[in-house]
Amino acid sequence: MLEENYVYYLGILKELPMPTFAGLKVEQEMMAETDPRAKEYDLRRAVDLSFLQQIEASGFVRKLYGGGRP
Numbered sequence: 526m527l528e529e530n531y532v533y534y535l536g537i538l539k540e541l542p543m544p545t546f547a548g549l550k551v552e553q554e555m556m557a558e559t560d561p562r563a564k565e566y567d568l569r570r571a572v573d574l575s576f577l578q579q580i581e582a583s584g585f586v587r588k589l590y591g592g593g594r595p
Contacts, residue, residue, distance in 0.1 A: 541586045543577050 549568050556563035580586060
């Protein structure tokens with residue numbers, strides 16, 4: 526069962542999971558259903574992707590996975 530879950534999520538999760546603004550927008554819209562102020566919030570203030578972009582640019586993830594997943 527553990528191996529099945531591992532294989533399943535291996536196909537879904539990215540090597541370097543990085544949130545997208547499109548995904549965050551969906552969450553924002555859901556939150557706005559109960560709190561209209563959520564619509565007004567600038568999502569760029571909520572997320573700082575710079576550290577993930579630096580990790581990606583460094584080549585660390587490519588080295589970690591050897592150019593691909595097992």
